[in-house]
Amino acid sequence: MKLMPMNAAAFSMNALPNLAFSGAWVTSKLFDMAEKIHGMPRIAELNIIADGSEIEALDMSGAWVMHSVLNRLSTQGKTITYKGFKPEFAERLEIVAHEFNRHANASRDIKITPPSWLEQIGITATKALKEAKDLLSFVGEVSLMIVASIINPSRIRWRPILYNIREAGFNAIPIVGVLAFLLGVVVAYQSADQLRNYGANIFVVDLIGISMLREFAPLIAAVIIAGRSGSAYAAQIGTMSVTEEIDAMRVLGIVPMEMLVLPKLIGMVISLPLLTVWADMLGIFGGMLTAKTQLDVSFVDFIGRLVKAVEMTTYTVGLGKAFVFAIIITMIGCFQGFRTHGGADSVGRQTTRSVVQSIFLVIVADALFSVLFSILKI
């Protein structure tokens, strides 16, 4: 058969008791046949003659639909006789009739009801609890691994650690620098008007210094790294588990945690605080430039004031936070990676979750730190 044009499938009840089928009963020519069947009029004749002499072609779907026309009539108690069907078409109709009845019986057995809203809430809550429990046990496993590495330091893989420091730390220097600088400019700029009103221009130093070192630099660095490296960790481990590489490691006697998680964790714990120091510097530099242009605070005045206004603890608090954020980001990224099961879209889903969850947890942790520090009066 060449790709020749065929007529649309049709049936005619104009010459009852003759039911004349015509056209090509093939998938692409069925068009709105289902509606036509649905709108079939009730007829009085008890004996129907199905005339198949005008049928051009009949494929499996066509036979299925044709059978549903005939089935509708036979359920109304009509007797159907067949006329003019080519032998191969008749044979196909017969196969379909057999399948059709089996299907009708089978589909009556299976009834799937979607869960009610209460059940849905329950399912969601159980899932969330289960995930929290899994995360906890993941953290436990990694902790044990760290202890084991400290006891037996020769098992630490230095090469991947260095690689991770380059990937997550060194390569992120430009983007972290630019964003921290802009953040410093913006914060100083927003406060400039207010400070000028009170003639408190020099206090821009306190504002920039404390807010940058304590809050903004660790936070902006963590958010960027969560988006940049946390997602990469989840995607890498996720893809490896989809392609059975994780299983391959296990059967080769390599502990995936030790190979995949530990180097990332150590690399990140070194990189993120360093990036935070870098963000501190660029953020303050941004604020310094704005202070000079908007508030006439010279660089010398700015730095002179900065040393007095900012205590050492402000700086170390920021670095401490960065250390914790680094642990959060790596743990969530790797955890979500290991949770990947199935195919490509699961990798995407877990990667998204890793970014959302790690940013969420970073901000929650930041808020908890604020509460803690205010209680401790640091």
Place this chain on the structure above:
Amino acid sequence: MPSQEIIIEVSNVSTSFGQHKVHDNVSLEVKRAEIFALIGGSGSGKSTLLREMMLLHRPDSGKIKVHGVDLTNITEAQGQSLRQHWGVMFQHGGLFGSLTIQENVGLPLREHTDLPDSLINELAEWKLSMVGLQSGVYGQYPSELSGGMLKRASLARALALDPDLLFLDEPTSGLDPISAGEIDTLILKLRDMFGLTILMVTHDLDTLWQVSDRVAVLANTKVEALGSMLELSVSKVESVRQFFDGKRGRSAYAQEQKISELHI
């Protein structure tokens, strides 16, 4: 049984990847309602030839005609209509991971026809039961299925639009002997009942003996031999001999001899 009408015509096709030459003036013809198998060692270009026939890869020179349509200068519209006349079963299934098995099978129908959802679901269920899958798995995702089930589901999707040409890439590889036998039977049934033309790439000697009408042996960038399994089994060509004289080749041949004796 095969008619004389030619469905796929490959003439003087040459393909190379960089310096590596895969095909050099390869020509063959597949007739209507024929079960045609491509065999050859790894890297002999079977899969590449298959991909060229399905518009996934373009040969460097030569002509491929499918249903009389030349694939070299094909328009997008022609390509689309051609694609609805063939079904493809990929070696690893190629099922969409974000859809259930039933949705996978229904997808071509949803894309290319105006049939209502209820009918599409019925047809998809039927195609799935035809390839021997139980109704319990229809709602599952491909990642939850075993390799054999994936193959069957992939075959069901290939059959969704009732194609008259079926491409099968390793239809029985990785299957247990019973499932492989069932797939063989299904392939024969599809051809006998619905007149499908089937082109497959396979290494499975049992499938080749049971199912194929003609076999083309690709080796050294050429079609080294072409004929029925019986004809090939007495061929003197070295690349064909390698295929039959291996231990597995001999045992499949012996088995075939026993079966045909029983029939006589």
